[in-house]
Amino acid sequence: MTEFLNEITLFSVISLGAIGGVAAIVLYMVAQKFKVIEDPRIDKVEELLPGANCGGCGLAGCRALAEAIVKAESLEGFNCPPGGNDVMQDIAKAMGWEAGEKTPMIAVVRCNGTREFAPPKVRYEGLMTCAFAHSLFAGEGGCPYGCLGCGDCVEACNFDAMYMDQETGLPVILDDKCVACGACVKECPRNIIEMRKKGKKDRRIFVSCINEEKGGLARKNCKVACIGCGRCVKECKFDAISMENNLAYIDFEKCTLCRKCPPVCPTNAIHELNFPPRKQKAEKAAAKEKEPGE
Amino acid sequence: MEYIIIIIGAVFVNNIVLAQFLGICPYLGVSARVSTSVGMSGAVMFVMTLATLVTFLIFHYILVPLNIEYLQTISYILVVASLVQMVEIILKKVSPALYQALGIFLPLIVTNCAILGVTILSVREDFGFNLLEGVVFAVGNALGFALTIILFAGIREHLDLMDVPKGMRGAPAALVVAGILALAFMGFANLV
């Protein structure tokens, strides 16, 4: 035992203890003297981070990441490679960002101007982005409100929840992948995509057109355009449908998904999604019964 | 002249990143933008010089006389860590502008093996540096780090605008660039 208590041990313990002590005292004093008041939440987040200061997050160390997170008020776009997902979840918990239930939303494409319904009249050549095509002309189909079909929205989607249907030339949204982030809505230069309530069992009814031109003009370019005839407005019992600028709009907050409006639309501009198929006869009979009563 | 040789050697011939593999983490991590990498280089230069100075004294006046050189690693890391933290705290208070430019990179530097590596190298027997030479050596290495990280940041910004194939995007392309840079720097072999 005495062998181990030789002078090397002594020197080691003393000098390292001294270095440690001096370092700690100096740090303590400096920290006291040069205190800067900051958002206490930064400390809280920093404490949860690994503290390895490896720079793996692309920022200058853990504190920088903590500051960035607190400043951004969200965890989006931040990642801590050594800490992994667990750490991020801890932070979310600590900051209380997880709570708060949102009504599930989903994006819908409000244009049905497929190549069939709105046949191309001119040929577009050049940069295949809607942003540019929009600045150039009304679109191959001629509808100045319709989908340009260059797929800017698909590009914008970070979740692989959209693709371009090569047949129709329209984007398609995959219900199970869409997280309603709104990127596509922002990207569309014609504001065709709308964020709507996901609905019970993913069921949705909406007017798949945003053309505000007069009926004839709209119809000239596209067979399935809303011509602003107003029949659906009359049909709706719940005041969910409004008519403005020759265009019907279904308010998803008021709509009860009763499925009364789609059949009355003369241009089939009203779409219903994820409903079971209609019983043709019963439906017609019901419609006939009602009509005289109205 | 001797100092110039030390610096040229450290910057070009035995570049700290490309030939010695030190400081790779910040080299890959903080080189996304030229402006960031300039800030990082400044911070590294500052800390590397200071740390080498302090550890050099500790090594020669505490560890060697007491015959406890084996405590080099542990005492160095303690010194470097607390030194960096101290500098950071002071800088934050005294000069917020400088802190924004350099200070925010300071925490990264604690675990930057370039600092610890250079402090250990500078007391290596085969260099036999005196204090001033050791400090010049540290400055040279910091310059070498700065040169490579800034060059690298430039190339990365350039690659950002290119559609690098998916598999190679990010770290792989960055590493290959580093490899080619290292190849090119081999041309400086034996310059001094």
Place this chain on the structure above:
Amino acid sequence: MKALTVSGSPHFHTEQSVSKIMYGVVFSLVPAMLVSFYFFGLPAILITLTAVVSCMAFEFIIQKYLIKGPLTIFDGSAMITGVLLAFNVPANLPFGLVVIGSAVAIGMGKMTFGGLGKNPFNPALVGRVFLMISFPVQMTTYPEPTAFTTKLTDAVTGPTPLTIIKDGVGRGESISSLMMQIPDYMNLMMGNLGGSVGEISAIALILGGIYMLLRKIISWHTPVAFLGSAAAFSAIFWLIQPEVYPDPVFHLFTGGLMLGAIYMATDYATSPMAPRGMILFGVGCGLLTIIIRLFGAYPEGVAFSILIMNAFVPLINRAFKPKRFGEEVKNG
């Protein structure tokens, strides 16, 4: 009537295209090719063919199976890489190494970054330096030029002028005595000297360069700055100690300086965009070349210096933008 086309302006387009430019470069290399075939014979032809074919093959394989993108092997760029790579190696290099070099040039130098125009470093030089570092023995054994050989092996090998000078100066011999061992300047210019396949004939390379200048494929800035600075820096050392450092003319006509200045440093993707940047780039290349030649371990520094300067290009492009219209108001 068919449907009208709608597109953004302009509605006119130049006749130039990527492949026209690329094949223009290949065409301008013909004189140098002929000279090397004359001096190195059949092996030079075979090496060039091997490099071109394997470069195109690797580009094809990578594009088809790894990147799965459009195939562009016939746009001429892979061909240029192949020719330039072949021009940068000794004529007696084993074919296996040529293939490895092509794989590195195309795979690592070019396709890693996505292909044509995206590579930060000159692919042919990446291949060359890779070979240089990996196989230093084979890469520094140069055949002596002998007109019209058809022998594939057993060519007489000998040192290049640069190696003679480097070793001689290392021994402490004087330049004037060393100069006796190397061909006179006329022969140097024509290409009658040891060296890589395509770098030997300064005259042929200059001819190609003039052709490219006339066709506006390259601008004069980079080559002139490169050659000028190399001459200037070597002249400074030469004037100080003419017995230790060779004269600028020697530097200009030996090694890969001409090939580098005219063909490698002017590579579009890896050189600066704006004229002022090109000049800085050329000066940097020239300076580094001379430093490596005079003080480094390698007798030749053109490849290294161009690669190093390639790394500076993004920074140079940031620093040297073209003069913006209306930036400084000059009223007069």
Place this chain on the structure above:
Amino acid sequence: MVMTLVIVAVAASFTLATVYNFTKGPIELAREAARQEAIGKVLPDFDELRTEYIMPVTGRDSLEFNLAYKDGQLVGVAVATYTAMGYSGRIRAMVGFTPGGEIIDVVHLEHAETPGLGDKIEKDKSDWSDQFQGFDPREETLKIKQDGGNIDAITAATITARAYCDAIDRAFQTFDANHPNLINKEKE
């Protein structure tokens, strides 16, 4: 807070010291074994070894001279020498001389030369260094042929070969300069 850190530091250093004390012996043994092995390779049989340090004619650090005796007779001197001219960093080597000054053999101790090229100085990588066996620096020149000496260079690693010669030459020059002294030691 300060106390915690001090306690941690003290605990750590105590542990380390213990380990150090424990490994100190083996480390020295290992070092000594390596040295002995190198000396054994470059010298003939001996039964006694004396070590002294002599400043070389050129260079910064002293050289380690190991004088080997057999039956009281000096049978050879193993010199641990170095050079800073290596391709990358310092090269250290052990050179064995006969009392007359002829080289018995050379082994490298430490180097960071390029693997595949410069590392041909290692005995088990290449027999290049065998050419030093029986080399008499008084008769021939300890330089590579490119530099006008009598040593074949390593292909594509001229610098390493040149550096190795420099290290051996340093050993020889120092040996030569101190020759009478060293021989005299034998008589003591």
Place this chain on the structure above:
Amino acid sequence: MGGVHPPENKFAEKRSVERLEPPKSVAIPLSQHLGAPAKAVVGKGDKVQAGQLIAKGEAFISANIHASVSGTVAKIDGVIDASGYRKKAILINVEGDEWAEGIERDESLIEDSNLTAEEIIKKVYDKGIVGMGGATFPSHVKLKVPKGKKAEYLIINGVECEPCLTADHRLMMEKGQEIMVGASLQMKALGVDKAIIGIENNKPDAIAHLSKIAAGYPGISVEPLKVKYPQGAEKQLIKALVNREVPSGKLPIEVGCVVHNVGTAFAVYEAVQKNKPLIERVVTVSGSSVKKPSNFMVRIGTPVAELIEAAGGLPDDTGKVVNGGPMMGKALNDLNVPVTKGTSGILIFTEKESSRPPEQNCIRCARCLTICPMGLEPYLLSSLAEKQRFQDCEDERIMDCMECGSCLYICPSGKPLLDHIRVGKNRVGQMIRERSG
């Protein structure tokens, strides 16, 4: 700096201006100029005479619009114009060709004028004169020198650097005297004593002709200019003629210059001396496949299809019809769009000519950067815009781009540089507007 040399293709160079009869009906858009649309002052069923005011430009930057024919207003409705979108226009069914009172229709030259500067500007405003070069900036605004600024030079733009177009060239040859008078009137309005007419060297006849006439007009000189595109862009022209650079984001008046097109000078002459509003203009109809490349004097509002008919009809292999020059003009998606005040030419491209080269990787040849007349880096702006880095776009001064199309013309890789840059400009413009309010 900069500039490209596209093939000139001036097929209609030697064809004198031909006057087209008014069509059966016209559609006169309410927005034919830069700035706010004019407000219609007639209604459905109203009878109008040629030259009668039918819409008033009330905003600061706007212009009056006059009936170009006589007849009955059929309706005011959306009509597809060159922008590709439906815009409000006044449709008039033509009945006879009656002209409003006070307009002199004979061709005799009236040189003298005793109007003051204000009166001239007033007339220019009343008669709805706008820039005829293509930008259609209301001329009266340009003639009013803002407070604190001083005009030194009037520059008359006779460059016509766009390939194919010959309208200005013919006008210079046939109405040289009138242009001189118009220029003198503009000089008076601006209060300057120097005017320079810039003409590219590829029109030696026009240079000779105008130089001869200019000798009789004090202060007016004719300067031959190097042939390059875009020599006729305002800022480039000023640089070439008086060696001054208009600072980024500023107007020419900043360096004491005001630039007007020769067509505008002619229109000013007609407005001031003949009381004639801007209701007709010279339009080149040309193209390699066009049977009869021509220069027509047409009424505003005439459908493009009628012009093409007059030039020999639409060739079968037509791929593209462009309103304006080949470098900056807009491709039409409908041939019934009306001629407006800014229509300088209708160009017809064959299918082969109209297809773009296939896009390849950018090889960084730096051609776009060398030729950019504004000293920008199109390759960089385009990739920044493509990567949606719009802040960087702004820092790289994307807003200085005047969309001359040189970069896309010269690009050997066929990259849609300008397309990307336009998207970028749009987004950066949006950003700037959001920032300022």
Place this chain on the structure above:
Amino acid sequence: MGQLQNFTKGFIRENPVFVLLLGLCPALGVTTSAFNGLGMGLATTFVLVSSNIVVSLIKNLIPTKVRIPSFIVVIASFVTITELVMEAFLPALFEALGLFIPLIVVNCLVMGRAEAFASKNNTWSAIIDGLGMGLGFAFALTILGGLREILGAGEIFGWSIFAGDGMLVFVLAPGAFIGLGYLVALNNIVKKKLDQNA
């Protein structure tokens, strides 16, 4: 996450070198041969596991303010122990790894795991985590070392694979970067395949 997954994730999915890009300095610096890579990997594993154990044991005794310095001291101690033991019993490996042994102390992997995992979990999990990550690290280093050894010298673990010279680049500095670059790319692809199958 099960303990098994905790253990295996370090090999491909969360490989410290290939995916997290941690500890690259030693990964590049010592991997001139498979043996050196393995040695370095095991040394790091030892430090990682032991410091994880100690950190998880003392986590409640350390005030947060000096948490990081204390952990550094703990790690540094184990690094020094490794250094001493290796020098005593494996002098050849000690020579080969050189500077990179003391530099284990600044390996982000060690610090990161100690902080992120060990300081929040019990000792048993900390051991598993340290072992998994450490062996993943050793795995990566061995692969890279093996690759460089095969291509550069034609050998693996010292056994000759093919005669003649290899590509020298791979034993030199550039080869380290290039080799690692392509291995990271390869790992990305493998990971993607695994994810698709999962």
